[in-house]
Amino acid sequence: MAELKAGDKISLTNGGYVSIVKELGRGGQGIVYLVKLNGEDKALKWYINPPDKNFYKNLQNNVIQGAPSDAFLWPEYLTERQKGSYGYVMKLRPQGYYEFGNYLLAKKSFKSYSAMLAAAMKICNGFMLLHRFGYSYQDLNDGNFFINPNNGDVLICDNDNVMPHGEKSGIMGKARYMAPEIVAGSIPDKYSDRFSLSVILFMLFYANHPFEGAKVVGCPCMTESFEKKFYGSEVLFIYDENDKSNLPVQGIHHNVIRRWPAFPAILRETFQREFSQEKLKNPQERMLEQNWEKLINSLRDSLVVCPHCKEETFVEKDGKCMNCRKDVGVKAHLKMGNRELLLTPGTALYIDNDNIPDCRIEVNPNDPSMMLIKNISPNAWTAETPSGKLKIVQPNECAPVKNGIKITFDKTYNCEIVTH
Structure with missing residues (x-):
């Protein structure tokens, strides 16, 4: 394969072409170039060793x-076969997005828990839609994500290995992210994707690998046989409820040791269930993406701004802030079906899964003992008092936080304010 240089013109299958500007980076599979397409900046992935014709057809x-x-960051255009290879054109990654690995190495950190939960929601939603389209990703790992630390927006890259469910790309994935059955030699599918998704989510929240505890630390050298053992035949969750032989090690796994008790129990219990030996052996019982979304919503619903230290905190049964350890003093919540969204001044509320807050709780400037729920969405709401009086709450307007007031958000989500 001939490497490309500035000024080279690469023909596309639609009859157009891109002009090479410069190299942006390279990996084991290919080189990424900045290119111009009709005056617009794009990225071209150019294969070092071009895969076979079936791979090319799947890309097409x-x-x-x-x-x-x-x-x-999906393939938008395919190049003709030329200069001993081929490639595809995709959108250019915008400024402000960083590789997931930077977060694991603490080179980057999320601005807030809200941003972290937004990233988790965007990842789950992306793979839910991917599977609904009839695809499987097949090579899900920490190198597939660029994340904005300020708002948690996520871009998923390296989508050239995506195949229709039941077909194989020839790429098995990385051992640390592959499902045990794939390590043993099975073909990747949407069920193995879901395993890899659980691993990614665990690493997003806890910044450590879910299967790398005392057993892996004791490994003299990570050979292929040890990989097959630790991630395949003898895979064991570091917080397995029945086997404590692979617990995190003090001084080595400090991230997960510190974060494990910080997140709500519902998250810990979900990972213990998802990575239990029973679940590991039953791929079709793995958690669906939409159920991860429900869990993330539950986490969001318990995330408030502490009125004492003004920091974000998850509120559980003890009602204490995890930062200052003072009683948060939640005096109201928004009941929406099985969900209960806790209300404190400064807290943003997410009614749906779109990662854009719909309302914010504020202090009534005329009566500091009262709270208001402010509409920060682009849509009008309807608020109904216990006596049946209706009020349309336009964007940037407020409704009082009073017991029994019912709110209909965007004609879809019905909630009721409950004061304690």
Whole structure:
């Protein structure tokens, strides 16, 4: 394969072409170049060792079908075979997005828990839509994500290995992220994707790998046989409820040791269930993406701004702030079906899964003992008092936080304010 240089023109299958500007980076599979397409900046992935014709045909089909969601830096154009290789064109990664590995190494950190939960929600939603489109990703790992630390927005890259469910790309994935059955030699599918998704989410929240505890630390050298053992035949969650032989090690796994008790019990219990030996052996019982979304919503609903230290905190049964340890003093919540969204001044509320807050709790400037729920969405709400009086709450307007007031958000979500 000839490497490309500035000024080279690469023909596309649609009859157009891109002009090479400069190299942006390279990996084991290919080189990424900054290119111009009709005056617009794009990225071209150019393969070092071009895969076979079936891979090329699958890329062509993916271009035609289009991206499942805006989370994917999806192949937009395919090049003709030329200069001993081929490649595909995708959107250029914008400024302000950093590789997931930077967060694991503490080179970057989320601005807030809200941003972290937004990233988790965007990842889950992206893979839910991918699977609904009939695809499986097949090579899900920490190198597939660029994340904005300020708002948690996520871009999913390296989508050239995406295949229709039941077909194989020839790429098995990375051992640390592969499901045990794939390590043993099975073909990747949406069920193995879901395992890899659980691993990614665990690492997002706890910044450590879910299967790398005392057993892995004691490994003299990570050979292929040890990889097959620790991530395949003898895979063991570091917080397995029945086997404590792979617990995190003090001084080595400090991230997960510190964060494990910080997040609500519902998250810990979910990972213990998802990574239990029973679940590990039953791929089709793995947690669906939409159930992860429900869990993330539950975490959001318990995330408030502490009125004492003004920091974000998850509130559990003891009602204490995890930062200052004072009683948060939650005096009201928004009941929406099985969800209970806690209300404190400064807290933003997410009614749906779109990662954009719909309302914010504020102090009534005329009566500091009262709270208001402010509409920060683009849509009007309807508020109904216990006596049946209706009020339309326009964007940037407020409704009082009073017991029994019912709010209909965007004609879809019905909630009721409950004071304690």
